[in-house]
Amino acid sequence: MSVEVKNVIKKFGRFMALDNVSLKVESGELVALLGPSGSGKTTLLRTIAGLEFPDNPGAAQVLFYGEDVTSIPASERKAGFAFQHYALFRHLSVFENIAFGLRVRPKATRPPETAIRSRVDKLLQLIQLEPLATRFPSQLSGGQRQRVALARALAVEPKVLLLDEPFGALDAKVRKELRRWLRQLHDEIHITTLFVTHDQEEALEVADRVAILRAGRIEQIGTPDEIYDRPASPFVYDFLGNVNLFSGRVKDGSVVIGETEFALSEKTGELDIDAVAFVRPHDIRITRATGDQKTFPARVLRSNAAGPLANLELERLDGGGSFTVQLSKEEFLLLQPKAGEQVFVALKNVRVFSEDYSI
Amino acid sequence: MLPGFHLTLGFTLFYLGLIVLIPLSAVFWKTTTLSWTDFWHTITQPMALASYRLTFGTSFLAALVNAFFGLIVTWVLVRYDFFGKKIVDALVDLPFALPTAVAGITLASLYGQNGWIGRLLVPFGIHVANSQFGIFIALTFIGLPFIVRTVQPILEDLDPELEEAAASLGANRWQVFWRVILPMLTPALLTGFALAFARALGEYGSVIFIAGNIPMKTQITPVLIMGELDMFDYARATALAVVMLVVSFVLLLVINLLQWWTNRYNTTNLA
Amino acid sequence: MTPVISFHPHSPAVPRRSLSEPPFVRRVLLGTALGFMALFLVLPLAFVFTQAFAKGIGFYGKTLSDPLAWKAIQLTLLAAGIAVPLNCVFGVAAAWAIAKFDFRGKNILLTLIDLPFSISPVISGLIYVLVFGAQGWLGLYMNADHPYLPWLANWLNDHDFKIIFAVPGIVLATLFVTFPFVARELIPLMQSHGRQEEEAARVLGASGWQTFWRVTLPNIKWGLLYGVILCNARAMGEFGAVSVVSGKIRGQTNTLPLHIEALYDDYNFTGAFAVASLLAFLALLTLGLKTWVEYQHNRLQERNPPC
Numbered sequence: 001m002s003v004e005v006k007n008v009i010k011k012f013g014r015f016m017a018l019d020n021v022s023l024k025v026e027s028g029e030l031v032a033l034l035g036p037s038g039s040g041k042t043t044l045l046r047t048i049a050g051l052e053f054p055d056n057p058g059a060a061q062v063l064f065y066g067e068d069v070t071s072i073p074a075s076e077r078k079a080g081f082a083f084q085h086y087a088l089f090r091h092l093s094v095f096e097n098i099a100f101g102l103r104v105r106p107k108a109t110r111p112p113e114t115a116i117r118s119r120v121d122k123l124l125q126l127i128q129l130e131p132l133a134t135r136f137p138s139q140l141s142g143g144q145r146q147r148v149a150l151a152r153a154l155a156v157e158p159k160v161l162l163l164d165e166p167f168g169a170l171d172a173k174v175r176k177e178l179r180r181w182l183r184q185l186h187d188e189i190h191i192t193t194l195f196v197t198h199d200q201e202e203a204l205e206v207a208d209r210v211a212i213l214r215a216g217r218i219e220q221i222g223t224p225d226e227i228y229d230r231p232a233s234p235f236v237y238d239f240l241g242n243v244n245l246f247s248g249r250v251k252d253g254s255v256v257i258g259e260t261e262f263a264l265s266e267k268t269g270e271l272d273i274d275a276v277a278f279v280r281p282h283d284i285r286i287t288r289a290t291g292d293q294k295t296f297p298a299r300v301l302r303s304n305a306a307g308p309l310a311n312l313e314l315e316r317l318d319g320g321g322s323f324t325v326q327l328s329k330e331e332f333l334l335l336q337p338k339a340g341e342q343v344f345v346a347l348k349n350v351r352v353f354s355e356d357y358s359i
Numbered sequence: 360m361l362p363g364f365h366l367t368l369g370f371t372l373f374y375l376g377l378i379v380l381i382p383l384s385a386v387f388w389k390t391t392t393l394s395w396t397d398f399w400h401t402i403t404q405p406m407a408l409a410s411y412r413l414t415f416g417t418s419f420l421a422a423l424v425n426a427f428f429g430l431i432v433t434w435v436l437v438r439y440d441f442f443g444k445k446i447v448d449a450l451v452d453l454p455f456a457l458p459t460a461v462a463g464i465t466l467a468s469l470y471g472q473n474g475w476i477g478r479l480l481v482p483f484g485i486h487v488a489n490s491q492f493g494i495f496i497a498l499t500f501i502g503l504p505f506i507v508r509t510v511q512p513i514l515e516d517l518d519p520e521l522e523e524a525a526a527s528l529g530a531n532r533w534q535v536f537w538r539v540i541l542p543m544l545t546p547a548l549l550t551g552f553a554l555a556f557a558r559a560l561g562e563y564g565s566v567i568f569i570a571g572n573i574p575m576k577t578q579i580t581p582v583l584i585m586g587e588l589d590m591f592d593y594a595r596a597t598a599l600a601v602v603m604l605v606v607s608f609v610l611l612l613v614i615n616l617l618q619w620w621t622n623r624y625n626t627t628n629l630a
Numbered sequence: 631m632t633p634v635i636s637f638h639p640h641s642p643a644v645p646r647r648s649l650s651e652p653p654f655v656r657r658v659l660l661g662t663a664l665g666f667m668a669l670f671l672v673l674p675l676a677f678v679f680t681q682a683f684a685k686g687i688g689f690y691g692k693t694l695s696d697p698l699a700w701k702a703i704q705l706t707l708l709a710a711g712i713a714v715p716l717n718c719v720f721g722v723a724a725a726w727a728i729a730k731f732d733f734r735g736k737n738i739l740l741t742l743i744d745l746p747f748s749i750s751p752v753i754s755g756l757i758y759v760l761v762f763g764a765q766g767w768l769g770l771y772m773n774a775d776h777p778y779l780p781w782l783a784n785w786l787n788d789h790d791f792k793i794i795f796a797v798p799g800i801v802l803a804t805l806f807v808t809f810p811f812v813a814r815e816l817i818p819l820m821q822s823h824g825r826q827e828e829e830a831a832r833v834l835g836a837s838g839w840q841t842f843w844r845v846t847l848p849n850i851k852w853g854l855l856y857g858v859i860l861c862n863a864r865a866m867g868e869f870g871a872v873s874v875v876s877g878k879i880r881g882q883t884n885t886l887p888l889h890i891e892a893l894y895d896d897y898n899f900t901g902a903f904a905v906a907s908l909l910a911f912l913a914l915l916t917l918g919l920k921t922w923v924e925y926q927h928n929r930l931q932e933r934n935p936p937c
Contacts, residue, residue, distance in 0.1 A: 051360055051829055074360065074832040081833040087826035090934035091848040101834030104844065138934050156834055361730050361828050362838035368727040371739070374720045378805055379745055385760035385767065386753075428666045435663040439656060447664070449921045453671050455860075456913035456920075458867025459751075460887035461906040464894050465674045468681065468903075475677060500670055532651055561750025563870035564887070568894065581752040581870065588756065588874060593765050600753045607748045615741065 002027035002192045003160050006061040008054045010043055010216075017043040018054075019216035025160075027065075028190040030183070032203035035213035036239070041196045042084075044213070045162050048194065049081045050074035064159050080158030080191075084165040086149040088137035094148050095133040098123055101156035123151040126185070143174040150182075154191075163195035167202065179206050200240050204228060212236050234353045237278050244284070244323035246277040246347075255352050258318040260296040262350050275352045281311070281326035285346040286335060295344035298323075300337045305329065312337065314345065386604065389597040401598040410580040411602075417491060417579075418559035421498035426552045429506025430544075436507070437514045451508070454501045459564025466497050467568035489571030494579065497565040502555035509551035510544055513621070517543060546621040553617055557610040561603065678910045681903035693893075693904040701881045702889035702905075705797065709872075709885060710865035713804040717861055721812025722854070726846075729820035730828065740817070746809045754806050755874025762793035762802075795877030800885060803871040808861045815857035819850055852927035856920065863916040867909055 003025040010018040017040045025031050033041040046052040047062065051074050054060035062070045069077050088097050096103075098120045102111055111119070124130045127147040137145055146166060153161060166182065167175040183206050186193055197203050203210045204224040211221040212235075220232040231237040248257040255262050255277050262277075287295065298314040301322060305311075310332035312325040325345075327335070337343060390398065401407065435441075436448055454462065470477045470487035477487055487493045517540065525535045563581040570577045578586075580603055587596035650656070683690055693699060724743060728736060746754065762768045772791070777783035785791075793799045827849070831841040847854075869887040876883040880892060886909060893902035 049833055051833070053360060073362070074829070075835050075837060077833075078835070079833060081830070083826050083830060085826060087830040089827055089830070089845055089848075091930075100831065100836070100844070104831070104834065104836040104840045136934055152830075152834065361825060361832065361841070363726060363842075364731045367723040368731070368733070371720065371724040371727055374723075375739075375742060378802075378809055379742065382757040382761050382806070383745070383749075385757050388767075389760050428662070431659055432663040432667060435660050438650070439660060441660060445921070447667060449917045450667065450671050452917055452920065453675065453913060456863050456867075456916040457675075458869060458887050458909045458913070460869040460890050461678065461867070461909050461913075462674065463869075464890060464899075464902055464906060465678050468899065469674055469677050475673070500674070503670065532655075557748060561748075561753070563750065563752050563873075581750050584750075584752050584756065585874070588752075588759070591765070593756075593760065593763070596756060597760065600750075600756055603750055603753060607750070611741070611744070611748045 002029075002065050003048065003194070004061070004063040005044070005048060006059075006063070007056070008044070008047055008060040008062070009056045010040075010047060010052060011055055016216045018047065021213075021216070021218055023211060023218060023221070025192060025194060027192055030186050030193045030195075030206065030208045032207035032210045033194060033196045033213060034198070034200060034203040034210050034239070035219075036198060038215075039213040040216040041198075041213045042164055045081075045164055045194060045196050048160070049079045049162050050077040051081070078156065078159050080153030080156060080161045082146070082149040082153045082161075082163045082166055084168055086137070086145045088145060088148060088152070090137055093134050093136055094129065094140070095120055095124070097137065097148055098152045098155050100152065119155060123155055126154075127151045141174075142170045143178055146170065146178060147181075150185075154189075159192070161191050161193040163193065165196055165198070167197070167199075175202070182206060204240070212239060214239075229349075231278075231351070234276070234278065237351065237353075242281050242324065242326075244279050244281060246279065246320065246323070248275060248277055249273065250275045250352050255350055257347075258296045258316065258320060260294050262294055262347050264350060264352060277347075278351045278353065279323075279347050279349065281324045283347065283349040284323070284325045285348070286312070286314075286325060286327070286337065286343045287346065288335070288343060290344050293344075293346045295346045297342055298345045300339055300341050300343060302339055303332075303337060305332050314343070317342070386597055386600055389594060390601050393594045393598055397594075398598050401595045402602050406574055406578070407580070407583060407599060407602075409575045410578050410583045413491060413494070413577070414560055414579045414581075417494045417498055418556050418562075421495050421502050421559050422552050422556040424495075424499055425502040425506050425555050426548060429503055429551065430510060430548065432503070433507045433510045433514055437511060452504050455504050459501070459562070460568075462500060462565040463497065463568035466493070466500060466565065470496060470569060488569055489573065489577060491577055493569035493571070494566055494577060497569050498559040498562060501562055501565055502559055505555040505558060506548070506551035509554065510547045513544055513547040514540075546617060550614060550617040550621055553610060553614045557607065557614065560606065560610075675910060675914075678903055678906050681900060682907035684903070685900045689900060690904045690907075693901040694908070698881050698884070699889060699905060702884045702886045703908075705800065705884065706866050706886040708797070709801050709804040710862055712801050713808050713865045714858060714862050716805060717808055718812050718854070718858055720809070721814075721816050721857060724813040725816035725820045725850075726842075728817050729823075730825045743810050743813050746806050751807060751868065751870025752874055754871040755803050758799055758802050758806070758875050759794050762799060764794070766794075768793065794875050795879070796883060799875035800872050800883060803875045804865050804868055807868050807871050808865045811861035811864065812854065812857035815853050815860070816850060819853040820846070823849055852923050852930060856923045856927070859916055859919050859923065863913065866912060 005021060005023045008018050008021045009016075019040075021040070021044060023044070033044060035041045043052060047054060050062075050069070050072060054062075054070070057070060060070060061068060064077070064079075074081075089100065092100065099116050102116045102119065105111075120133075121130070124133055127150065129144060129147060129151075132140065132144065137148070140148065146169075150161075150163070150166075163182075167178055170178065179202055182195075195207075207224065209221060209223055210227055212219045212227065214235055220227055220236050222230075227236060228240055231240060237243050246257045248255050249272065250256075250264075251261075251272050253264055255264055255275065257277060285293075287293070297317045299317060301313040301315050303310060303312045308329055310327045310329060312327065313322055314325055315322045393401070432451065436444065436451075467488060468474050470480075470493060472478065472481055472486070472488065474488075480487060485492070487496060521539055521543075522535050525539045530538065561581060562579075563585070566579055567582060570579065570582070572578050572582050580599060584596045584599045584603075587593075587599065651659070724739075727733075728739065760766045768786075771777055772783055772786050774783065793802065827845050828841050831845045836844065867887060868885075869891075872885055873888060873891070876885070876888055878884055878888055878892065880889075884892060886905060890902050890905045890909075893899075893905060
């Protein structure tokens with residue numbers, strides 16, 4: 001494996017930023033560190049870069065391609081780091097910002113001026129900012145600054161690329177463009193990359209694998225499909241998108257919500273416990289008649305069909321509270337539910353978590 | 360993790376100790392060579408008490424006058440455009456930049472009986488040189504920049520919408536100033552006042568030439584200390600110095616609190 | 631006490647405001663402000679230069695070319711020449727430690743650095759007399775019957791080692807009164823810059839020195855120059871503290887401000903003002919440079935705001 005972190009503990013005062021974290025990233029992989037603010041994701045990234053050092057240097061390890069770099073300072077680690085607010089050198093031009101890492105090398109390993117120029121030109125081409133080489137950072141837009149920051153990090157041919165909230169400070173449209181560009185860039189140059197984000201959509205779209213952090217621990221790591229479809233905990237479920245919670249009981253491979261029994265995807269064995277069922281809004285179907293499906297009745301409270309998807313808010317008739325449903329525009333137009341109307345609700349992909357048990 | 364923390368902090372502490380802390384501690388060492396009665400007698404002798412009254416009184420008055428005129432100067436510099444504004448703005452710092460000895464002989468001559476201003480005042484029976492009024496003039500001269508430079512940034516950053524809001528609610532210009540602008544400037548104005556006051560208390564060079572240094576009448580505390588030093592009575596000089604140091608430290612504390620208040624005031628207002 | 635001269639970027643143009651005072655009030659305020667400034671600042675300044683040339687240019691030249699005056703100029707340049715670079719190094723080191731790192735007791739350290747500003751110049755001189763004077767620690771040591779390290783005491787006595795009433799005392803007193811200037815300018819400036827650019831430089835492989843020279847220094851150069859200018863003005867103009875430690879031996883331990891006092895006390899007023907005009911010119915130069923540096927700094931901030 002190319003980058004590995006073992007048993008890292010890091011505290012800031014009394015705040016536990018990293019609570020014994022271990023993580024492996026394969027060579028050429030693009031991994032997202034996803035979590036709410038304060039979950040330790042940026043601290044983990046900075047620890048890999050050598051900008052923070054573990055509190056337990058004996059037990060903790062940071063390995064680059066098997067080489068122990070735990071106590072090596074940032075300047076010798078050869079990790080490319082792009083900062084959340086870019087940290088471009090404001091007194092240097094775009095060109096000189098990108099060239100910086102090459103110019104500060106000791107004379108023996110510093111490339112000649114012509115080599116530096118051609119390397120920077122190549123990177124400018126890669127980030128599509130050749131005409132702006134002589135501009136200063138303050139004359140660039142946010143998206144352009146982020147690309148310069150990336151090029152600057154890449155100029156030193158890093159062993160690993162570390163991006164801290166790379167799109168955090170950009171507006172929605174630029175964000176989407178730039179993350180597609182990042183994915184393409186990664187497919188071109190195949191550099192081992194970790195990036196931090198608090199945006200689940202971004203993590204699921206861009207990354208090969210996603211590590212979800214919570215309170216200084218890695219809650220789950222896996223491919224986007226794995227973590228979206230099989231969340232390991234209610235936290236992950238909740239963090240990865242909207243979810244409805246139905247309290248009920250788990251019994252012999254099925255869950256009972258109100259008076260209706262829904263089959264679970266996996267066998268539970270002999271069990272009879274209180275549990276909470278998690279269902280995503282788009283895994284709920286609405287019909288006017290019960291039919292063969294297992295359903296329970298509910299009343300439509302309100303609906304909103306602006307955009308490609310329609311969102312409905314429904315209320316259980318048995319007093320179990322309200323929940324949201326997402327329908328495609330076609331389904332919605334076909335059904336045309338009215339506020340106050342009674343409908344029947346079917347669930348699929350039901351996952352159940354109880355305090356000591358999860359399926 | 361940036362490098363150089365131990366090196367720079369180590370050097371900072373070493374240099375601070377060498378130049379400031381160790382020499383300062385000598386004051387407290389020297390004080391202990393005096394008995395408590397001697398110490399008390401030195402700092403409460405009539406000449407010392409008179410010098411405290413004079414130093415505090417004139418410093419306070421000078422800071423007060425500066426607060427008033429300094430506020431007007433700041434207002435004019437921030438709010439109005441006029442010819443030569445940049446030069447006037449730069450000139451505000453003259454008392455900082457002009458060596459105190461130069462200020463001292465200049466004010467003494469200017470306000471002396473034959474000086475440009477002194478000459479004009481003599482017919483009215485006003486004698487500035489060798490009087491408490493002269494000390495007040497010197498302390499006013501050195502205090503002006505403190506007020507202007509503390510209030511200026513606050514006034515510059517004051518949101519015009521606040522005044523517009525007050526005006527739209529029916530306040531006239533004076534009410535806007537008195538009820539909206541002045542309260543927001545108060546912490547900075549007090550800080551500036553305290554800084555000017557503290558500076559005036561310790562002032563020496565610009566005062567001695569104009570004051571005449573008549574014991575019990577126009578002798579400020581630093582001059583009294585200087586007198587003891589000239590007589591090589593270091594213990595008594597140190598005793599008086601301790602009084603001034605204690606006052607300085609208390610003022611330093613007050614100023615820090617005021618600045619903390621100013622900052623807090625301005626950040627809450629931004630939110 | 632914080633020095634108030636600090637680097638605050640002025641907004642030179644008056645922002646458009648919909649509200650203002652009636653023209654009459656404006657005129658009164660403007661008149662009061664300019665009148666006050668003219669009376670307290672411009673008039674004394676004009677007075678210095680008029681008096682300096684009261685006995686003609688010949689007398690002026692003679693006063694300044696006097697060997698005693700020349701000696702005073704040399705001593706003033708020497709004291710400033712030592713104090714400014716040392717306090718500059720200190721200022722940069724202190725600002726680096728305080729602005730780029732977090733540690734306990736930072737606020738206490740900041741207050742201690744400011745301390746020399748809040749102490750009367752006379753006391754600033756006094757403390758060095760107490761340490762190095764004949765009745766001070768050094769004097770006690772040199773005159774002790776059984777000193778610790780007798781060879782050192784003998785050496786000091788043999789060489790008639792003197793700090794007080796000699797040049798070293800003047801340098802030390804100057805160091806003390808100008809101690810906070812550079813640090814005080816740099817600390818807030820470097821704090822406002824944060825440490826991201828330095829971290830970026832480190833990750834790109836720059837050594838500690840390279841990070842400082844190539845990233846930190848270009849960002850603080852105007853603030854540093856500003857501190858140096860103020861530090862220098864005070865170093866050359868200090869009177870009270872130097873007057874305590876100097877002993878005022880003419881031609882030996884008199885700095886320019888002390889030389890002015892000596893001439894004034896001799897009733898050579900025109901001579902005193904002639905020398906004073908040198909320092910007044912230095913003050914004007916300081917104000918001019920200060921304004922220029924502020925302008926440069928603001929321009930830099932506008933062109934390259936933090937990104």
